Amino acid sequence: MEFTDEQRMLRETIRQLAEKEVAPLAYEIDRDERFPVESFNKLRDMGLLGITVPADYGGAGAGYTEMCIVTEELSAVCLSTAAAWGTHACLCIDNIRRNGNEAQLAKYLPPLCRGEWIGGLAMTEPSAGSDVMSMRLRAERRGDAYVLNGTKIFISNGPVGDVFVVYAKTAPERGAHGVTAFIVENAFPGFQRGKKFEKMGWRGSPTGELIFEDCVVPAENVLGGENRGALVLMSGLNTERVCLGAMSLGLARGAYECALKYAKERVQFGKPIASFQLIQAKLAEMAMLIELSRLITYKGAKMADMGLHREMNLTASYAKLFTARAAMKITTEAVQVLGGYGYMKEFPVERMMRDAKLQQIGGGTDEVQIMIIAREILALKDQV
């Protein structure tokens, strides 16, 4: 579980960036619900948009541990910035890197790594959330193209993105075996952005609807093969869950550090509130949950770096579920430690508490993670 010297250096560099450049914008991008373009460009300048992409295609050539380190540090000060970056770097770019053919890698990765295009991933539909394979977006082959019709919702980076990995049904009668992944550019005819959603948290990570009306996608943009979309999807689910774990870990750490500092400085009844056992109990539990969140998250990242994608179903779901619950608990308790000030926007913990709730919903809800854990430990075949 020890980081290498390079990983420690990366952590230090991103921590400084987070404190100096990202944290000062966190309040504003949450208030204005706007994409954190300044921080995104800083990450681009540091060569971190394509963190897992080989240098030949313009990336940093790093692994999932590094992806989690960057995610944790950004999330400690601004979860929205981590979400905007993670959607681009993990959900879109890493997916294309894993599943793209040579022509697709050469065409899409360099501009995505340079930040000329912003990426996203579109799976969820109005009637297909946890039951994602019930999706209705239809892709019909016509000559050397596919024509897409349908709607995706809740798509991170949807309102600002240029390139999306989109899942559609090419053979509806074949269920999960009839799904295909496509690389779709916003310039393709028939692609439209629908509404932008107003949200409780993750407000600087814009979420939108994508509408496909006779949207023409060249056949060469099939990602991973026709009717092999479920495999494309599965290839990233575990690493995405571990990265969501790193988000929850960072968020929880940010809230804990704020509460710890405040508890030492705030005086009531003539003493710092940190001297009261009821406050100490909260801080102690927060510290313990963060340590356990760190262990399970970086265990998952290490397994992903070792290529143990199939073996890590349990670890990925443990990481996603445990850290999300811990972040919800820790951010809520951090507000409590700050009392009335915790409820005010001049401290970041109220934003962090709002941000935490999404960690229990996005990327597979808590209930879905529990179902996966049950499926694994009971060797069930017919669940998610």
Ligand SMILES: Cc1cc2nc3c(=O)[nH]c(=O)nc-3n(C[C@H](O)[C@H](O)[C@H](O)COP(=O)(O)OP(=O)(O)OC[C@H]3O[C@@H](n4cnc5c(N)ncnc54)[C@H](O)[C@@H]3O)c2cc1C
């Ligand atoms: C801010 C935000 C960003 C998002 N970004 C993206 C994105 O970039 N790309 C994308 O494709 N999607 C994205 N999503 C969608 C997200 O992944 C889904 O919201 C999530 O998977 C849950 O689906 P749902 O909202 O339809 O809820 P539902 O599936 O309708 O679930 C509703 C409730 O029922 C529970 N439930 C469902 N099935 C079962 C069951 N079998 N047993 C027990 N309980 C069950 C759920 O746990 C939940 O509590 C995003 C969502 C949000 C809110």
